[in-house]
Amino acid sequence: MRAGQPMTMDAAPPVADPDRAAIDRFAAAxxxxGRPRVALLWNRELTAEVETGHEDVATLHVEREPGHLDAELRSTTRAQDSGARAAAxxxxxxxxxxRGLADGLSGAGVRLIDRTAILRTGxxxxxxxxxxAIETRALLDKAEWTLEVVAMNDGRWRIVARDLASGQVVARGVSAGRPAPRPMPWVAGEHGFVRATAPDAGPYAVGRQIALDAMKALARR
Structure with missing residues (x-):
C-alpha cells in the first residue's frame, strides 16, 4: 500500500491493546x-518505627594559613528518615x-493521594x-490504602498494598519493569524483509509496566 497507488489488499485491523483486558479487570475489582484512596509510596516503606529517630552530627572546619590555624566545630541534630529507600x-x-507509574494507575481510575501534601497539611x-505520628494521622485521615513500590537489589521492584484501617496486606507482588514483547512490523533488511527490533523500554515505560503489574496483583485479590 503506497501513496498514489491503488489498494491491492484490505488494510490490517488496528492491533488491540494486549493490556486492556488486565486494566479492565482491575478497574472492575x-x-x-469502593474505589479506596491510595497513598503512593515510591521508593519508600511504611516502616514499623513509631517514633522519629535523631542523630547528632558534628562538623569540623579547618582553615590553614602560614603561621595561622582556624578551627570551627559545628554540631547539629538531624532527623532520621527510616522509610526512604535509595532510587534505582x-x-x-x-x-x-x-511519572509512568502514577499515570498508569490514575489512567485506570485509581484515586492517588500525594504523601507530601498530606504530611504538610497534617x-x-x-x-x-x-x-x-504526623504521617500516620495524615494517612488515616486522607487515604484508605498505601501502595509501596520499592527498588530491590536484583533489579526488580517490590509491590505491597495495605489496608490502613484493618492492617491487612491487600496484595504483594514483584515487577521486573519490562513490558511484554509485542509483535513487531516487517521492515526492509539487507537480504529481504525482517522483523523490526523492539526498542528498549525507557524509564516512563518501565513505570507504566510496574503500574500494570501492581494492578494485576491487586485484581487477583
Whole structure:
C-alpha cells in the first residue's frame, strides 16, 4: 500500500491493546472495593518505627594559613528518615519512572493521594518532631490504602498494598519493569524483509509496566 497507488489488499485491523483486558479487570475489582484512596509510596516503606529517630552530627572546619590555624566545630541534630529507600536510577530516570507509574494507575481510575501534601497539611498545629505520628494521622485521615513500590537489589521492584484501617496486606507482588514483547512490523533488511527490533523500554515505560503489574496483583485479590 503506497501513496498514489491503488489498494491491492484490505488494510490490517488496528492491533488491540494486549493490556486492556488486565486494566479492565482491575478497574472492575477496584470499583467493587469502593474505589479506596491510595497513598503512593515510591521508593519508600511504611516502616514499623513509631517514633522519629535523631542523630547528632558534628562538623569540623579547618582553615590553614602560614603561621595561622582556624578551627570551627559545628554540631547539629538531624532527623532520621527510616522509610526512604535509595532510587534505582538517576534523578531524571527516577522521576520518569514515578511519572509512568502514577499515570498508569490514575489512567485506570485509581484515586492517588500525594504523601507530601498530606504530611504538610497534617503537620499544622502538631508536634513536628515526630514525623511518624504526623504521617500516620495524615494517612488515616486522607487515604484508605498505601501502595509501596520499592527498588530491590536484583533489579526488580517490590509491590505491597495495605489496608490502613484493618492492617491487612491487600496484595504483594514483584515487577521486573519490562513490558511484554509485542509483535513487531516487517521492515526492509539487507537480504529481504525482517522483523523490526523492539526498542528498549525507557524509564516512563518501565513505570507504566510496574503500574500494570501492581494492578494485576491487586485484581487477583
Amino acid at each position: 477496584y470499583a467493587r472495593a 536510577a538517576d534523578e531524571g530516570a527516577d522521576f520518569d519512572m514515578e 503537620a499544622l498545629g502538631a508536634d513536628t518532631t515526630n514525623v511518624q
